[in-house]
Amino acid sequence: MNEQIPVITIDGPGATGKGTICRLLAKWLGWHMLDSGLLYRALGFAALAEKISLGDEKALTALAVHLPVECHCDDPNAQTYILLDKQDITAALHSSEVSSAASQVGAHPLVREALLARQRAFLQAPGLVTDGRDMGTVVFPHAPLKLYLDAALAIRAKRRFDQLKEQAINASLPRLLAELEARDTRDKNRRVAPLLAAVDAIHIDTSTLTKKAVLERIEAHIKDHFPQWLPPS
Ligand code: DC
Numbered sequence: 001m002n003e004q005i006p007v008i009t010i011d012g013p014g015a016t017g018k019g020t021i022c023r024l025l026a027k028w029l030g031w032h033m034l035d036s037g038l039l040y041r042a043l044g045f046a047a048l049a050e051k052i053s054l055g056d057e058k059a060l061t062a063l064a065v066h067l068p069v070e071c072h073c074d075d076p077n078a079q080t081y082i083l084l085d086k087q088d089i090t091a092a093l094h095s096s097e098v099s100s101a102a103s104q105v106g107a108h109p110l111v112r113e114a115l116l117a118r119q120r121a122f123l124q125a126p127g128l129v130t131d132g133r134d135m136g137t138v139v140f141p142h143a144p145l146k147l148y149l150d151a152a153l154a155i156r157a158k159r160r161f162d163q164l165k166e167q168a169i170n171a172s173l174p175r176l177l178a179e180l181e182a183r184d185t186r187d188k189n190r191r192v193a194p195l196l197a198a199v200d201a202i203h204i205d206t207s208t209l210t211k212k213a214v215l216e217r218i219e220a221h222i223k224d225h226f227p228q229w230l231p232p233s
Helices: 018-029 037-049 057-066 096-105 109-120 135-139 153-166 173-189 211-225
Strands: 007-011 032-035 069-072 081-084 128-132 145-150 202-205
Touching: 007 018, 007 135, 018 032, 018 128, 018 145, 018 211, 037 057, 037 069, 037 081, 037 096, 037 109, 057 109, 096 173, 109 135, 128 135, 135 145, 145 211, 153 173, 202 211
Parallel strands: 007 128, 007 145, 032 128, 145 202
Antiparallel strands: 069 081
16 A cells, blocks of 8 residues: 555544545545445445345455455546446445445454455545545554544434435435444444544534535645645646
């Protein structure tokens, strides 16, 4: 991994706005991006399709090592899509079932290790903005700027509900809340690489902030502390 290439890591629980902020920041800087959750989701999807038990660490690790996944997700100006065995599985990756499977496969230490190199391969010049659960603590611990986004559970559930409604997908708010809570608990309590703010992370509570306000706060920090990253105007 080339540690000279700058990385901004964005960690935090689901529906805190990490994905959108990651894309907007990468766009603003002209950098690459990585939504690491998509790799865990693709693996969860493949495990469900192949009927591999989500508790079978050995079989899941073998699946992760050889997973024929292509993540077309590093260009913030292009639509993200994920191919598994050359099939476009993007639309299936955000179902409740796949979200839960992603969190369950991600609880296995050997699975996480198997996905490390694939994530680090996204680190390309001029820089990378990445979002996930362990970006600042495990995958890119040398990142010069680490962010940790959080928001109240009820607000996150409502955001997810509104997103689904916008896509004309029926959802139940109490069920979304319970699913997010179950995922938070599993992601925070796993033995390896739990969801955790890096000691040097900047915390932003997005509960009462618009995405624009969050972005402006981060951009101001970059202008003050990392002016060398700014694209030539
Ligand atoms: O970011 P997301 O909601 O798409 O992630 C889905 C699940 O994948 C999340 O609940 C836990 C797992 N995950 C992980 O364990 N580590 C990451 N870096 C990203 C996601």
